[in-house]
Amino acid sequence: MSDWFERRIARALHANVPLGGDARARRAVMERIRLAAAEGHPVRRRRADPWRRSRNSILGISLAAGVGGITTLSVVAPDARPAASALSSVVIGDTVVSTLRDTLRLVRLMFDAPDARRVAIAGDFNRWDANATPLTREEGSPRWSVTLALRDGEHRYAFVVDGTRWVPDRHAGRSAAGETGRIYSLLNVSRAAN
């Protein structure tokens, strides 16, 4: 059965529809993917404690890097102590995540690293995976940034520069040492203060 009618049907059905070229629709997919990733999906093998694997001293790295800070652009707990300089709070996430079961808030993190080839963030929200959450460099700027979807509560994290150097956020409100003595930063996420 391959006549004129069938060929026309096939051609018409094979033609793309407007939705297929909609960049906004694709971005919407990735927003949900990021939220799922922040929840630990897809399930994969748990990696070893990166703090134990790191060959570098985080404290030494942070001193050597001389990097600038992180700016949290979203929902920082009112009781979180603001950093000395660049910390500010801007709500950007509530409308995006309002349809989800769990309350997640979008938090934008920034990090200045003019000489870095790549920067990522590792934390308890991505199982300390140094490859899972890369930052994007802002064009013509030493600043790298990323937006995370985080549950309410306290999160531990650090930046990973060029895949090997683990750097705590010196502008974070608080920091703490892990069992191995490594230093990580603390971020409190909760309902917006405004």
Added chain:
Amino acid sequence: MSDRVIIQRVLDGDAEAFSGLVDRHYARCARIAVRIVGNREDAEEAIQDAFLRAFKALGDYEDRERFSAWLTRILVNQCRTVLARTKRRDALFAELDPRRLEFSVAAVLDEGTWPELEDVLERLPADQREAIVLKYADDLTYEEMSRITGAGESALKMRIQRAFARLRAMLQEVPSV
């Protein structure tokens, strides 16, 4: 970068790499979903849900099957869920305007588009619509269609045959040239 390489990167923790799969397969998914559920809004929802389910289940994906076919199976299930919820399969559609049909037949000869086909597709029974869309919008074999839909190959061929008979009647086929 192949689907397999991207999937491995995602499983290694690079969630952003999944955008490569979204970019590669979104238009194809849209071709399928829009035709099955009948409107853009529900199609977009079905596609989002399908990609999300695929992402979450990526650890279970086995590359014995093409990723595109695996994703299509998930998508078809999501489309069925949307259809069941909205009961669109039972919806009634307005009669076509014959003058518009005449125009569209002329247009298809020039551009390959056929707006009225999109309308009459919604008048097909859901199983026939699903079969014809998978075969012609996604170039699937009957074997792949069988795995996706759960129907036997002979049943699928029958659905296609019946779908064509209905479409010919509804579109008032012009004589072959």
